[in-house]
Amino acid sequence: MARIVGGFGISHTPSMGLEYDKGLAQGFSPRWQKWYDGTRGVKAWLERAAPDRMIIVYNDHLNHFDFSAYPTMAIGVAPEFRQADEGWGLRPFPSLVGDVDLGWHLTEKLVRGGYDLTVCQDLAVDHGIYSWLPYLMDLPWTIPVVPVAINMVRHPIPTSERLHQFGKDIRRAIDSFPGEDRIVVVGTGGMSHQISGARFGIANETLDHYFLEKLKDETEELVAIPQEELMRLGGTEAAELAIWFSMRGALSDKVKEVHRYYTFPAITGCGVVVYEEPA
Template structure:
């Protein structure tokens, strides 16, 4: 039987990718970020996952406004790197895990989640901003991408995303092979990149959100999209992908690492949790 052994919540700001690609690891402004991701990278290496299920959103690279799915699942044996307008980053394609991915698709549809099933899916910075910081671009395990719409209204509610994570936990538990699975949710934290509140940050809310995600995720999932936008900024609704990740974990988890930092336009966050299946 497959089991979920832990979860990671992480920002996916493009600035993380820029800093990694341009060797900013020792820059005074970036060193605290890279040092903290180094701790998470060590945790991931010691966890030895066989598969990583990554909740993220596509930034109009695989999907566009004419047909943007609420939830999509990549089931291919590999996932190429998207060209986001300035050339593909020099990384190998992400390996997939078709056997588990197809099992997830069948289980989720039976659980009344209507998915877009993608035989091919290109991965953009929704996964590729944080992943090299956690792996040094040596992909530690196959990746199953689960796309969640945070781009075009109507968006799925936080509660629906949390329930999606719970359904994925049930699906993983029913997979017949022994696999160690890590779940990852990307996006956020507080930021707004448009309108009169351009540049809005709320570091206090970022900390509160992560604390409640660990300790009271069910209650947190009942927050509305409007409240998320008011407290964290319009684009901070990306944290619904963290809620999907948390839904895939046990009710009781162990907080391994928590970090938040708001130096520029985006609140960065990193959260690592052990799942002992309690």
């Protein structure tokens, strides 16, 4: 049967993507060079892990969905997922290759298991995935992916407990996916930041470090923090950290932490942590 070989949690921000393009063309600024360097270990791990498929739990930022109908949880099931234009034009990257087989399998298991997923057979993907992916994968992008979009924009958003359990149920669903494929699960959400309102620009590096420290073995302690408290401490968009719980939930208690990095280039804490399952 298919097997989850590991996973990682990673920040995303629009600037992370734009700075990548700039960095390749004319060299990284010192603050983004740090993030580029800090992600080299993740890229090397991903090459070693050699997944056949990836599940990416992320969030859209009003670039595909809009407030006319905003799904709480949506799964992409299509042969490809195009890049969303976020207002500055398309970046020089192809569409993501979609994993229709795994997408339908997860849909079947998770909907029957109680998750009312919106199934998207067309889905434009924004910086939630496109900002960090180029740091970790060279072109061409050949590993098929199943994107799962979680509402982090319109409150109420799904609870941390719900998202943690969702990861555990993804793991159960993989247990019945035929074949011998190696699967990596990713959870991506911004760390502390706030991009609107009177508290624009607040962030909390202490909170980000605490989160990275506790995620592997003291997940329950983090999950128990009310999302309002995460937002009070780390800014409104720090709530996106809850998405990382789905990645953690999809992995076992036996995982080893193989890489961790954190820096604060601007506005948003940028962190990554990689867990590997025993062979």
